[in-house]
Amino acid sequence: MRIKWSEMALALSALVVSTVAYAMPPSAAMLSNACAGCHGTHGASAGPSMPSLAGQSKVFFIDAMKKFKSGERPATVMGRLAKGYSDEQIVAMADFFAKQKPQAQNTAVDPVLVAKGKTVYDNACKRCHLENGKEFEEDTPIVAGQWLTYLQIQMNEFQSGARKMSDKKAEKVKPLTDADWEAVAHFYASQK
Amino acid sequence: MTMERRNFLKLLGAGAGAATLGLAGCASTSKPKGGRKVVVIGGGYGGTIAAKYIRMMDSTIEVTLIERNDHYISCPFSNLYLGGILPDLSSLTIKYDKLAANHGIKMVQAEVTGINAAAHSVTTSKGVFNYDSLIVSPGIEFRTDEIKGYDAEIMPHAWKAGPQTVLLRKQLEAMKPGGTVVLSIPLAPFRCPPGPYERTSMIAMYLKQNKPGSKIIVLDANPDIVSKKGLFLKGWKKHYDGLIDYRPAKKVTEVDNKNMTVLIEGIEEVKGDVINIIPPQKAGHIAHVAGLVGPDGKWCPVNPMTFESTLKKDIHVIGDSSIAGAMPKSGYSANSEAKVCATNIVARMNGRELTEMSGVNTCYSFLSAKEAVSVTGVYTVDKEKNAIVPVAGSVGVSPDLSELEAVYAQSWVKNILTEMSS
Ligand SMILES: Cc1cc2nc3c(=O)[nH]c(=O)nc-3n(C[C@H](O)[C@H](O)[C@H](O)COP(=O)(O)OP(=O)(O)OC[C@H]3O[C@@H](n4cnc5c(N)ncnc54)[C@H](O)[C@@H]3O)c2cc1C
Numbered sequence: 001m002r003i004k005w006s007e008m009a010l011a012l013s014a015l016v017v018s019t020v021a022y023a024m025p026p027s028a029a030m031l032s033n034a035c036a037g038c039h040g041t042h043g044a045s046a047g048p049s050m051p052s053l054a055g056q057s058k059v060f061f062i063d064a065m066k067k068f069k070s071g072e073r074p075a076t077v078m079g080r081l082a083k084g085y086s087d088e089q090i091v092a093m094a095d096f097f098a099k100q101k102p103q104a105q106n107t108a109v110d111p112v113l114v115a116k117g118k119t120v121y122d123n124a125c126k127r128c129h130l131e132n133g134k135e136f137e138e139d140t141p142i143v144a145g146q147w148l149t150y151l152q153i154q155m156n157e158f159q160s161g162a163r164k165m166s167d168k169k170a171e172k173v174k175p176l177t178d179a180d181w182e183a184v185a186h187f188y189a190s191q192k
Numbered sequence: 193m194t195m196e197r198r199n200f201l202k203l204l205g206a207g208a209g210a211a212t213l214g215l216a217g218c219a220s221t222s223k224p225k226g227g228r229k230v231v232v233i234g235g236g237y238g239g240t241i242a243a244k245y246i247r248m249m250d251s252t253i254e255v256t257l258i259e260r261n262d263h264y265i266s267c268p269f270s271n272l273y274l275g276g277i278l279p280d281l282s283s284l285t286i287k288y289d290k291l292a293a294n295h296g297i298k299m300v301q302a303e304v305t306g307i308n309a310a311a312h313s314v315t316t317s318k319g320v321f322n323y324d325s326l327i328v329s330p331g332i333e334f335r336t337d338e339i340k341g342y343d344a345e346i347m348p349h350a351w352k353a354g355p356q357t358v359l360l361r362k363q364l365e366a367m368k369p370g371g372t373v374v375l376s377i378p379l380a381p382f383r384c385p386p387g388p389y390e391r392t393s394m395i396a397m398y399l400k401q402n403k404p405g406s407k408i409i410v411l412d413a414n415p416d417i418v419s420k421k422g423l424f425l426k427g428w429k430k431h432y433d434g435l436i437d438y439r440p441a442k443k444v445t446e447v448d449n450k451n452m453t454v455l456i457e458g459i460e461e462v463k464g465d466v467i468n469i470i471p472p473q474k475a476g477h478i479a480h481v482a483g484l485v486g487p488d489g490k491w492c493p494v495n496p497m498t499f500e501s502t503l504k505k506d507i508h509v510i511g512d513s514s515i516a517g518a519m520p521k522s523g524y525s526a527n528s529e530a531k532v533c534a535t536n537i538v539a540r541m542n543g544r545e546l547t548e549m550s551g552v553n554t555c556y557s558f559l560s561a562k563e564a565v566s567v568t569g570v571y572t573v574d575k576e577k578n579a580i581v582p583v584a585g586s587v588g589v590s591p592d593l594s595e596l597e598a599v600y601a602q603s604w605v606k607n608i609l610t611e612m613s614s
Binding site: 022023024025026027029030031033034035036037038039040041045046047048049050076077080081083084085089149153 | 245497524527528531532535545546547548549550551552554566568569570572582583584585586587588590594596597599600602603604605606607608610611614
């Protein structure tokens with residue numbers, strides 16, 4: 001919330017001529033509340049294919065929005081919507097959602113796959129997706145407790161190459177079979 | 193050189209400064225309000241969200257939500273029921289008890305019959321309610337006087353979800369194979385610009401699967417398909433080639449209920465076995481009664497920052513009834529407008545500066561059981577024009593029919609109905 005001298009002069013003139021429309025630029029809440037129709041109140045999604053944003057890593061969030069905006073990350077709607085926001089507004093929203101409490105959802109998971117997925121996780125994901133995917137680090141998002149359907153969609157996109165991975169990650173996940181991906185999706189979704 | 197605005201305001205003498213400075217843009221008083229009572233009319237896409245967000249932002253404000261029914265049935269996705277994808281309307285029906293309990297909203301099931309702007313009161317079938325700020329989100333009413341002989345029991349509109357939707361579905365089920373469905377679309381603006389074309393797709397799907405040899409004639413009063421034209425035409429060709437007879441610039445002005453015929457501009461006759469008339473529309477009845485409707489006689493002009501009526505002080509109009517500039521009349525828009533309105537009512541009641549609006553719209557439409565498309569937009573206020581305008585680059589439609597969008601759309605409706613009901 002910074003104000004330039006030029007704006008201040010304008011504001012001062014508003015004091016005299018009180019008909020000049022003046023309001024604060026959209027707050028983080030004003031911007032972010034508009035996303036809730038799809039992502040759920042305060043970013044806690046109730047729909048199995050829509051990602052929860054509550055508590056997500058700020059760095060990842062900003063990165064994701066920038067990649068949507070540039071078209072680097074595949075998207076159905078987010079590529080268009082991200083173009084509606086300035087870099088500053090994206091940072092404000094990232095901050096807003098990072099502060100929200102993540103809500104546990106009730107994805108039905110297969111316990112056999114969860115157990116198998118744990119092994120896949122330990123071998124191929126653990127280095128980056130810390131604490132069973134519950135912790136974020138820099139641009140690595142929280143994946144624990146994310147909706148299963150959303151995780152499956154994203155993993156498909158990694159596998160097909162539509163969504164890019166870093167070279168390091170690509171190397172690490174290269175040996176994974178379709179069944180491994182499916183199992184680790186159940187594992188992540190099962191984490192609360 | 194920059195400085196914190198709040199400090200700047202302090203410099204000017206705190207509260208009084210904030211009031212004079214921050215609220216100069218709204219139509220009414222610039223003093224912080226003493227009163228803390230908000231009444232919301234209409235428990236649909238706009239009203240539920242306005243009530244909820246005011247309470248979430250400031251739980252010292254008393255909020256009463258007045259709705260005529262004890263439940264609400266969503267228009268979004270009701271076309272999927274007509275197409276046979278949904279077995280009934282239960283997944284589209286919400287109740288208000290959780291919303292009221294979670295947020296301390298006073299629910300009143302009553303019909304609002306009048307608004308006294310001077311006295312700041314609302315008259316209902318269950319007594320009078322006073323307000324400091326009033327939010328009106330009553331949806332739409334039909335301009336049935338523009339269609340001579342119109343009877344919704346014979347030629348349903350199904351443009352308010354519920355018994356009308358069920359009636360249309362029953363008529364489709366009862367129709368003989370080889371029959372003709374007629375769908376009439378009014379001149380824009382109407383509730384949900386892509387809605388009639390989604391309905392065309394869903395009815396065509398139903399006919400293809402259940403009524404061999406049948407067809408649907410679409411009589412569109414508009415000169416062309418109003419929304420997502422390329423995508424609808426593509427989907428119709430792909431799935432329903434030869435089944436949809438689309439006729440632009442055909443305005444239905446009269447109906448003959450006995451002979452199941454509609455008349456275009458009083459001359460050209462079209463016969464149907466099932467006739468779905470979507471009549472031209474205007475703001476909800478109560479908006480007319482309360483004098484909130486502008487010179488066009490149809491919709492309510494509002495301040496784009498606060499959604500306060502430009503005609504009546506302390507009354508805000510959101511959703512389909514309002515003239516929200518470039519934002520289309522949709523459930524998503526109503527949801528987004530409600531939050532903008534709530535934010536600034538709370539700000540004003542606390543003597544704080546107003547916040548510029550930022551809004552979103554997205555409408556999904558189904559073309560088949562598995563494919564959907566979307567239109568999106570992010571909206572802001574153009575201060576010079578004092579109007580809601582789209583942010584460049586954010587408005588657009590899907591590149592193609594998409595199975596993935598159909599999957600996301602299901603979660604959209606789940607999320608937005610959960611927002612409204614909890
Ligand atoms: C077939 C169809 C498909 C649609 N699909 C989509 C879609 O996919 N996406 C989308 O975003 N939008 C869609 N829409 C549009 C969406 O339904 C509307 O834009 C939305 O409902 C508008 O919200 P509202 O709050 O203005 O009105 P409503 O949701 O209609 O709510 C108004 C409420 O006010 C109550 N009310 C009115 N007058 C009074 C009174 N005097 N006293 C007490 N209560 C009163 C009514 O009972 C009602 O519950 C669709 C519409 C249709 C018809």
